[in-house]
Amino acid sequence: MRFSPFEREDAPRGKNRARRFLRARRPLPAAAPQANLGAFPIPRTDASPMRLPPVPVRPSPTRARLIAASVWVFALPSAAALGQDAPAETPPPVVAAEQITPQRITADDLRPHVEFLADPARGGRPGGRADAAAEYLAAHFQSLGLEPVFEASPAAAPGNAPADGDGGAGGKSFFQTIAGPDGGPFGRNVAALLPGSDPAAKAEVVMIGAHYDHLGVRGGVLYPGADDNASGTAMLMEAAERLADDAKQGDGPRRSVLFVAFDLEERMLFGSRWFAAHPPAVLTGGQDDATMRQLKAVFVADMIGRSLGDLDLPTVFVMGSEHAPHLKSVLDRVGTPEGLEAARLGIDLIGTRSDYGPFRDRDIPFLFFSTGEHKDYHRPTDTPENLNVEKAARVASLILAITVTTANDAEAPVWEANPSPDLDEARAVNRITGLLLERAASPENPTGRRFGTMQKVTLAQTKSVTEGVLERGVMTEKERSWLVRLSQVLLLSVF
Numbered sequence: 001m002r003f004s005p006f007e008r009e010d011a012p013r014g015k016n017r018a019r020r021f022l023r024a025r026r027p028l029p030a031a032a033p034q035a036n037l038g039a040f041p042i043p044r045t046d047a048s049p050m051r052l053p054p055v056p057v058r059p060s061p062t063r064a065r066l067i068a069a070s071v072w073v074f075a076l077p078s079a080a081a082l083g084q085d086a087p088a089e090t091p092p093p094v095v096a097a098e099q100i101t102p103q104r105i106t107a108d109d110l111r112p113h114v115e116f117l118a119d120p121a122r123g124g125r126p127g128g129r130a131d132a133a134a135e136y137l138a139a140h141f142q143s144l145g146l147e148p149v150f151e152a153s154p155a156a157a158p159g160n161a162p163a164d165g166d167g168g169a170g171g172k173s174f175f176q177t178i179a180g181p182d183g184g185p186f187g188r189n190v191a192a193l194l195p196g197s198d199p200a201a202k203a204e205v206v207m208i209g210a211h212y213d214h215l216g217v218r219g220g221v222l223y224p225g226a227d228d229n230a231s232g233t234a235m236l237m238e239a240a241e242r243l244a245d246d247a248k249q250g251d252g253p254r255r256s257v258l259f260v261a262f263d264l265e266e267r268m269l270f271g272s273r274w275f276a277a278h279p280p281a282v283l284t285g286g287q288d289d290a291t292m293r294q295l296k297a298v299f300v301a302d303m304i305g306r307s308l309g310d311l312d313l314p315t316v317f318v319m320g321s322e323h324a325p326h327l328k329s330v331l332d333r334v335g336t337p338e339g340l341e342a343a344r345l346g347i348d349l350i351g352t353r354s355d356y357g358p359f360r361d362r363d364i365p366f367l368f369f370s371t372g373e374h375k376d377y378h379r380p381t382d383t384p385e386n387l388n389v390e391k392a393a394r395v396a397s398l399i400l401a402i403t404v405t406t407a408n409d410a411e412a413p414v415w416e417a418n419p420s421p422d423l424d425e426a427r428a429v430n431r432i433t434g435l436l437l438e439r440a441a442s443p444e445n446p447t448g449r450r451f452g453t454m455q456k457v458t459l460a461q462t463k464s465v466t467e468g469v470l471e472r473g474v475m476t477e478k479e480r481s482w483l484v485r486l487s488q489v490l491l492l493s494v495f
Helices: 017-022 059-074 079-085 107-117 131-143 226-248 270-277 325-334 389-408 423-441 453-472 477-493
Strands: 175-179 185-194 205-211 216-218 221-223 256-262 295-301 315-319 341-345 366-370
Touching: 107 131, 107 226, 107 389, 131 185, 131 226, 131 256, 175 270, 185 226, 185 270, 205 226, 205 270, 205 389, 226 256, 226 295, 226 389, 256 270, 256 389, 295 389, 315 389, 325 341, 325 389, 341 423, 366 389, 423 453, 423 477, 453 477
Parallel strands: 205 256, 205 295, 295 366, 315 341
Antiparallel strands: 175 185, 185 256, 216 221, 315 366
8 A cells, every 4th residue: 555645636736745745756647538527637647545656667766756755754853843832731532432333244245246346257347348347236236226327328338228237217327428538438337326215315415436447457467356446346235235125124324325336447537537527416406517415425445355565454444534523423433343443544645546536626525445555456466365355344334334324314424624633543653653663673574575774764753753642642733744744755665
């Protein structure tokens, strides 16, 4: 997992020092189709979660970047200096009693979906050509009795017949055609709606999303994409099934829930950007514009079945709650399934790394779930056999519980533009750096990873800063600014 320094797409680039400081030097990708994506341009970066783009074999820029990082790290002030402007006395933080979330989704539920999607017969689900996966999703949604939300069109991609999952109800389709540069079909998003049970609240929508595409076959080599992102897609399908079953038992959520499988995430988030620029009427309130006024919260999962850097962490990283105090409350009330920890991080640590990006940039409350990058990320070895399906099931159960709680709450989440520093972030980073320092000192060094002087200094400095924060029980703005930069250097140079 390599955190990206990229910020919001609408941020002034001249002020984005982290972007300039840590920008990865690499060849630009092939030009993306010039489609109508509204005011949200496609960034020139790979879009999978929680990582920087791979650095090509270009020694001079790489060396320059790492030397700059080394100089920057050694010039850091001490943890004590950073905390000088903190309150002298601060009461210890109140820690809520741990809540245990029922695990409603099991490994046996997820495994068949992962095996189908990551099967060599799917050809690695290349963006825009993952037809079998798209049909599989639409057929699943149709079997649950969910409603299609897109306008059916003669120009839509193949699969618009009811037998292929179109639904055919009132001219609606489960498929949203993504137009390419020539105006023809380029890919397909797949979505379905579970209407809310409360007439007074059903016009409001909570969304669960995951991308179903992967890398396909490159250089004659198949990339199965079991964790990236068959794991998240399997979660989406099983969450839809649980909520549909609840509705049939008369216990459906008050607000409507929209399930969206995005195409072309691996091609610079093209599918989710298209969706956000061309939302279905259920999100616009039937108005003829692209304002998603009825969308109250978005939950996106990407890579939820492994562990960051293959560390011994029973952890899922949850990002975005800093911009929605109500979602912090939801996380506190829901807790986690037994055997899982939820570590909250600020989204500015990683920037735009998955399909939450277009919704965040429209100030829609969101949460992003990922267990992080690992040694099999974007490799042919990202297979079902290497997936921790039990962990993915716990994460899926957590997302399901958060969705149910949010959909049933009296008040909907509201966006907060300027959040305050959060101690949960310091706790998460402190634990990760502690584990990495233990690994660096271990003669076995289980992954064979070598830690140089710069990496060890960065780890120690980051751990020192977070320990100071946790001891005082408060984080200053200055400390958080340094924490973000330390984390970016750490994740650039270590993972």
